[in-house]
Amino acid sequence: MSEVVVTGAALRAQHVLPGDLFAALPGARAHGADFTADAVAAGAVAVLTDEAGAARPAVRDSGLPVLVHPDPRAALGPLASHIYGEPSLALKVLGVTGTSGKTTTSYMVESGLAAAGHRTGLIGTVETRIAGERLDSAFTTPEAPDLQALFAVMLERGVTHVPMEVSSHALALGRAAGTRFAVGAFTNLSQDHLDFHPDMEDYFRTKAQLFDGRSAVEVVCVDGEWGRRLVTPATVTVATTGDARWTATDVRTSLSGEQSFTIHGSEGRTLAATLPIPGTFNVANALLAAAVLHEVGVPDEAIVVGLADVRVPGRMERVALGQDFTAVVDYSHKPEAVAVALDAMRARTDGRVITVLGCGGDRDTAKRPLMGAEAARRSDLLVVTDDNPRTESPAAIRAAVLAGAESVPAAQRxxxxxxxxxxxxxxxxxxxxxxxxxxxxxxKGHETGQEVAGVVHPFSDRDELEAAIRERLGTVTG
Structure with a gap:
């Protein structure tokens, strides 16, 4: 057979472009190999699959070269990276993993890079950005072929640094395989995604893959035991309490929610920092971002400017329209995240804490009562509502949240x-x-839709909160 030139890769037949390698992977409901004819019609020039896929008639009859691997998903990342010219070796990819704080930390890192004059990309839950151009994100971390193609486009557009959220799904499913990280960073670990991982140990082991040698520098928050388990003699550690290479003191919060604190970092440096978002957990995120930025050569003054200027959609995002109470939209959708967000709000008010909370359908069911309990314990008024029910009964999801809330003794909620x-x-x-x-x-944080019975309806917590406040102000002012 004559030599074949491969110019791209795709794992869905409908996404194949002429010259692509088609990754025909086994799936839960079907085998990708069965769609090979569609991929060929779209211009695929080679197929990657497993032995079962190679035996399918659609692959045997395709007339294309077939690469057979016992775990084609694991092979796809390195192969896609090779096809696109190993772009992560020419970029400084800064990976952030953990349960909470990935998005906020990534935005902090990007803000610091911009303050230093670097041309940046960004890959994460809210959006993907290429030198300022915004793209919607389908996954926190894109599939391997899409990720490597993104890196290649970023290089073409002059990007030098890419802060990137790295989810446990991405690590488990090989989406980040083939990517070389200049820095790998860890925020924290708490219960989430136990519909995907069998237990917390598996969840942790998956996150720990970012620190298996694929990151040239490892930066870890050691406020929790999970982070401390990742520490090696070479680890750059950060902590809001206890010993670490990067710490914070003199943390103060203004009535508007802005925080100021002193960062103590490597080589005895001291930075006077301000942060426009509340919550001690965001001080931890800021320390992590500062350490990451330092490791890639960002000057101290740019780190300080970046933290002061950061804006994170849907993360402790204030809605201020002149009302006499504080209103915040937050993406907290895990028990610990709910707890720390509400604790942060409680610490900065002498008034009441009123919480609106729901849980998503078709996701970890065990966390629903836990979230209800954490919210009830910290709220003077808890309004349990629908989140993204997806294919589940909204009432059944709310019942689980309510059961958790009502399990808290009446005197404590x-x-x-x-x-x-x-x-x-x-x-x-x-x-x-x-x-x-x-x-x-x-x-729901930054989300702009609500999925009910498989249909996504336009919905923004920020827009709805603004509308409710405007209605109230109109009523009050007449």
């Missing part, structure tokens, strides 16, 4: 209401707020 319609729930929370209170709309 506030009022709990059940309002399924999320728009009405947000409006009810705003209507209940008094001067000096805090309203937290938790769970």
């Amino acid at each position: 506030g009022e709990v209401r059940d309002i399924g319609d999320r728009r009405q729930a947000i409006a009810a929370a705003v209507a209940a707020a008094r001067s000096g209170d805090v309203v937290v709309v938790a769970g």
Whole structure:
């Protein structure tokens, strides 16, 4: 057979372009090999699959060269990287993993890089950006062929540094395989994704893959035991409490939620930092970002400017329209994330904490009552509502959250209401707020849709919170 030139890769037949390698992977419902004819029609020039796929008639009859591997998904990342010219070797890819804080830390890192004059990319839950151009994100971490193609495009557009969220799914499914990281960073670990991982140990082992040698420098927050388990003699450690190479002191929070603190870093450096978002956990994120930025040569002054200027969609995002109470949208959708977000809000108000909370369908069911309990314990008023029910019964999901909330003794929790319609729930929370209170709309953060029965309807927590506040101000001012 004559030599074949491969210019790209795809793992879905409908995404194949002329010259692509088609990765025909086994799936839960079907084998990708069965779609080989569609891939050939679209211009595929070679096939990667397993032995079962290679035996399918569609592959045997394709007339294309076939690469057979016992685990083709594991091989796809390195192969895609090779096809696109090993782009991560020419970029400084800065990977951030952990349960909470990946998005916020990535934005902090990007902000610091921009302050230093670097041309940046960004890959994560909210969006992908290439030198300022925004693309919607389908996954926290794209599939391997898409990721390597993104890196190649970034190089073509002059990008030098790429902060990137690295999910446990990406590590388990090989999406990040073939990527060389200049820095790998770890935020924390708490219960999440136990619909995908059998237990917390498996979840941790998967996250730990970012620190298996694929990252040239490892930066780890050691505030928790999971982080401490990752430490080696070469690890750059950060902590808000205890010993580490990067720490913070003199943390102060203004009435507006802005935080100021002193960063103590490598080689005895001291930085006076400000952060426009509340929460001690965001101080930990800022320390992590500062250490990552230092490791790639960003000057101290740019680190400080980057932290002060950072804006993170849907992460402790304030909605301020002149109302006499604080209103915040946050993506917290895990028990520990809910707890730390509400603790942060409680610490900065003498008023009440009012929380709007739901849980997503078709995801880890065990965390629903835990989230309800954490929110009830910390709220003077908890409004349980729908999040993204997906294919599940919204009422059944709310019942699990309510059961957790009501498991907290009455003397240790506030009022709990059940309002399924999320728009009405947000409006009810705003209507209940008094001067000096805090309203937290938790769970969906930056999302602009609500998935119900398989249909995604336009919905933005920020827009709905703004509308409710404007309605209230209009009512109050007449």
